[in-house]
Every structure is written in C-alpha cells, then in structure tokens.
C-alpha cells in the first residue's frame with residue numbers, strides 16, 4: 601500500500617477523470633492522498649476534495665511561483681483554512697530560483713512568514729526548493745519548525761542527511777527513476793529508509809516507464825520499486841516503512 605504524500609488533483613489536467621481516479625485509489629492500495637495547495641484557489645480546492653473523500657487530506661499554502669497577490673491578509677486566510685480538520689500541513693512554500701517568478705527577497709520574506717504560521721498553528725510544512733538549496737536550508741535552520749517534508753528533494757546527499765537529523769522527511773518521486781538521476785540515487789543510498797516519504801507531484805514528473813505522460817498516484821509503484829532496488833530490500837518493505845513515515849509526517 602502506498603501513501604501519496606504530494607499530489608495536485610485540482611490541476612486542470614485532471615478535470616475529466618480526477619474524481620474517478622481519486623475514488624478508485626483505496627481499492628488500488630492507495631489509502632492516503634495529500635492534495636497540496638499552491639495558492640488560495642488550490643488550497644480551497646484541496647479542502648473541498650478532502651471533504652468529499654475520506655482518504656484525501658489537504659495542505660494550504662502559497663508556492664513561490666504564486667506570490668502575485670501575497671499580503672498579510674492572505675496569511676490570515678491560510679490560518680483560517682488551516683483550522684479545518686482535514687488540513688494536515690502548511691505548504692507548499694519555499695524558494696524557486698530556477699524560474700525566479702518573483703524577486704528572491706520577496707520569496708524569502710513570504711517563505712519565512714509561512715514557516716511562522718506553521719509554527720503558530722502547529723502543523724508540519726511542505727517545502728519546495730529549486731536551485732536554492734543553501735538558502736532554503738539556512739531559512740529552515742533559523743526557523744523553529746522541525747516537522748515537515750522537503751518535497752521533490754533535489755539537493756545533495758549530505759544536506760538530505762542534515763535535514764533528516766533536524767527531524768524532516770525527504771520526498772522522493774519520479775525523478776529517482778530517471779537514467780540521469782545519479783544524484784537522487786546517492787540521496788536514497790545515504791538516507792535511512794525511515795526518513796523517506798514517497799510522492800508523485802502529479803500531474804508532473806511521471807516516473808520511468810511513463811516519463812513524459814501525465815502522472816498519477818498509480819505510478820508510485822515505480823518509485824517504490826526503484827527505492828527498493830537502491831536499498832536492496834523488497835518493495836514490500838519500502839511500502840510499509842513509507843506508509844508509517846507518511847502517517848507520522850502528517851497525522
């Protein structure tokens with residue numbers, strides 16, 4: 601059984617069949633799905649999905665690409681939304697220096713504000729970091745938050761271990777299956793299995809052999825198989841441990 605720790609079923613690419621897919625997951629061995637908010641709209645959509653399906657949970661947060669209308673009243677609104685009983689995390693939040701959609705200073709400011717919110721409402725965080733490993737780490741270290749996940753981790757192995765020591769989980773998804781993913785293989789080799797959660801980040805980042813196609817949680821099996829191969833254990837062990845990790849991260 602798989603714990604889907606990061607998905608975006610409110611994405612327009614699931615408009616046709618998202619509901620049918622979500623409905624089918626418990627019978628396909630996917631008893632938990634966390635749908636992750638990227639802005640207010642998708643945060644609210646995640647909550648609506650979580651209200652509709654027992655096995656779906658929501659996070660609320662503002663992605664570093666989506667800071668257009670950011671203000672302290674948005675933080676207040678996130679705070680209100682976070683009181684919903686099926687909201688299990690704040691995020692995704694963080695830094696994206698690849699696209700630099702917003703000035704870095706602005707990204708850092710709202711990243712810190714959301715960390716503060718998570719601390720205040722006592723929820724774990726979901727962190728997005730792209731080409732900003734050092735600064736993300738510094739900001740995490742200087743905050744008091746010690747529960748959460750570095751989603752779709754793309755940094756080096758030693759830093760992953762530092763995060764693990766601080767108490768964070770590392771989110772591993774489709775990228776680990778790519779033939780050029782040497783760095784991700786090293787990360788999985790280095791990390792204890794009890795610090796890893798699995799994710800799709802669907803509709804993005806489909807694992808091999810479905811790379812390039814729309815991703816969904818049924819593809820978690822390929823991520824699990826790859827982690828099992830790297831760790832030299834059976835997929836069953838990876839399923840069990842990452843299931844426990846997902847629960848202790850979010851519940």
Ligand SMILES: [Zn+2]
Pocket residue numbers: 606608636692801
């Ligand atoms: Zn995401």
